[in-house]
Every structure is written in structure tokens, then in C-alpha cells.
Amino acid sequence: MKATVLVRPKPGILDPQGEAVQASLRRLGFPVAGARVGRIVELELESDDEATARGQVERMCAELLANPLIETVEIQLPGAGGGGA
Amino acid sequence: MKATVLVRPKPGILDPQGEAVQASLRRLGFPVAGARVGRIVELELESDDEATARGQVERMCAELLANPLIETVEIQLPGAGGGGA
Numbered sequence: 001m002k003a004t005v006l007v008r009p010k011p012g013i014l015d016p017q018g019e020a021v022q023a024s025l026r027r028l029g030f031p032v033a034g035a036r037v038g039r040i041v042e043l044e045l046e047s048d049d050e051a052t053a054r055g056q057v058e059r060m061c062a063e064l065l066a067n068p069l070i071e072t073v074e075i076q077l078p079g080a081g082g083g084g085a
Numbered sequence: 086m087k088a089t090v091l092v093r094p095k096p097g098i099l100d101p102q103g104e105a106v107q108a109s110l111r112r113l114g115f116p117v118a119g120a121r122v123g124r125i126v127e128l129e130l131e132s133d134d135e136a137t138a139r140g141q142v143e144r145m146c147a148e149l150l151a152n153p154l155i156e157t158v159e160i161q162l163p164g165a166g167g168g169g170a
Contacts, residue, residue: 030144031132032131039123040091064109064110
């Protein structure tokens, strides 16, 4: 089963990469009022059970994929309508 | 208007970050058959017209946000059902 994890900087948390992107876009002439940069991680899991897969991905996020102090995580599984955390 | 840009490594293109994530997850005991890592860029645009916004974001991708040789880009605008490129 495929799983997609969207990792975003939390609102209010400094995002230097986003600020650099915004500054560069404005320098190129694009009227951008804000930019935030996060990561997308696409995983190929061996489990085909959605509940098992979601539990595994939540543990992966906690142990490796995201920093809960400064990032939010959204886990998307096929057939489900996404899900924040 | 908010716009979201998902930038992913093209299939077949080497993704060292994804390989490192996969190796680390397997070392932690997670049965992951593959991992690919991309970027998510969330933009706050001044335009409220969807066609204008999409055109701007396509040009931003070409000029700064993605490398079309090795990355695919998906532009998501509110109200639209996403859109590949």
C-alpha cells in the first residue's frame, strides 16, 4: 500500500527556506505574499490493511519523519480522505 | 489565493534522500519497500483569479521552484481538483 506524508512547518514557526523562496520569487517579479516549504514523503508499505498502515506511518513520523515541536504531519492513504495529526 | 505546489522526483530518477529515509526506516524495524522525498511549497498569491494564479505558478515552477529534467510538478488551487504537469 502506498502512503503519502505531508510535513509542513507549523504556523508561526520560522521557515527560512520559505522566506528564501518568497524573496527569490519577488525578485523575479512574482507578487507572492508568503511562502512556506515542507516535505512530501511517499512510502511503499508492505501492509495492505489501512489501519495497520496508518499506525505504522504515525510511528514512523514520531521516530524519524517529522519533528512534532515545529512541524505538522498529514498522512494520506488510498481510499481515505487524508487525515491531519 | 493560496496555491500548493507538490514537487516530486521523477520515477526512475535517483533520489538519495528517499533512499536514506528508506534505509533509516528499515533500520528502525519498519517494513518499507520504497521511499521518495519531494517538496511541498505553499504560496500566498495576490491574484484571486484561478487562471491567472495557475499561469503565475507554472512560471514560478519553470523559473525557480522545480527542475523539469528530474522533477514533476503538481499545482493545487482551491476549488480545482489539482492538476499534473
